[in-house]
Amino acid sequence: MNSETITAKDSGTWKLGDLTVNRIGFGTMRLTQDGAALDPRAVPSDRGRALSVLRRAVELGVNHLDTASFYFSRLRSANELVNSALAPYPDDLVITTKVGPGRDQHGEWTDAATPDQLRGQVEENLRQLGRDHLDVVNYRRQRPGSIAEHFGALAELREAGLIRHLGLSNVGPEHLAEAQAIAPVVCVQNKYGLGAASPESDAFLRSCGEQGIAFVPFYAIAGHAGERGAAGAAQDAEVLAVAAAHGVSAAEIRLAWSLHLGPHVLAIPGTGNPAHLEANVAAGALKLSDEELARLDAVHRA
Structure with missing residues (x-):
């Protein structure tokens, strides 16, 4: 496979409300620093390299970026990098942001935002990105219990024109149903990946598709040998065997497998490389055979 001739358009498309995106997008969380993401002690990334990666992503047809105002390191802000690299923004670029979690100026996590504080987080994203509205805002659930008050606050901002579409993150079917009773939901962003899911999360992924809602996994390319000992190592070996047959990396196989789960599944892998x-x-654009998909599904269920 010659990656130089392949663009994100080859992954197919999906609609987030009225916004069409290519199914391979880009997550900005890792752009701001080297090492562990969102670790306040990590070394800030090289600014020039981060800007070039963003510009190259758009050159490769990526038109779906995932970012947030709380994606920052000691010297870098993901939103500022996006603004500096890409503004004035291409007409087809869809920027998805996330609100709910809180971080102080030193990068330490603070209490999650209250419903009243969500407007401030939305306005901070607007300011950093240089936009007069946000294409998609995901509410990331931080606490157990109802999300109605928080999601309702964002629905009001949508009615006011500051937000075009709404999504959810770190939620279950009950939260989605609660939110849908308040305002339309165009996407669900949850932790999910090959070998790192459950029957419940598998069913939720399928349910989102049945409802016409995008499912956006944020754990799609991670391996699991370090977490699951010998069993995880055996699973990763299976993935590597499929990867070797295609002459690609295990990360590419994990991404391809996730996209094979349904046309509503989007990918937002992030990298500074x-x-x-x-x-x-x-x-x-990687096509997996039925036999390969069966092997990988067995890894997933193990």
Whole structure:
């Protein structure tokens, strides 16, 4: 597979409300620093390299970016990098942001936002991105219990024109039903990946598709050997075997597998490495055989 001839358009498209996006997107969380994401002690990333990765992503047809005002390191802000690299924004670029979690100026996590504080988080994203509205805002659930008050606050901002579409993150079917009773939901962003899911999350992914809602996994390319010992190592070995047959990395196979789960599944792999970006985009066009999908499904269920 020649990644230089493949663009995100080859992954197919899906609609977030009235906004059409290519199914391979880009997550900005890892752009701001080297090492562990959102670790206040991590070394800030090279600014020039981060800007070039963003610009290259758009050149490769990526038109769905995932970001947030709380994605920052000591010297870098993901939103500022997006603004500096890409503004004035292409007409087809869809920027998805996330609100709910709180971080102080030092990067330490604070209490989650109250419903009244969500407007401030939305306005901060608007300011940093240089936009007069946000394409999609995901409410990331931080506490157990009802999300109605928080989601209702965002629905009011949608009615006011500050937000075009709404989504959810870190939620279950009961939260989605609660939110849908208040305002339309165009996407669900949950932790999900090959070998790192459950029957409940598998069913939720399928249910989102049946409702016409995008499912956006944010754990799609991680391996599990370190977490699950010998069993995880055996599973990763299976993934590597499929990868070797295609001459690609395990990360590309994990991405391709997730996209095979349904046309409503979107991918937002993030990286600060230009070569990894090209490989991630190329994974959107990777075709897996029925036999390979069966092997990977067995890994997933193990």
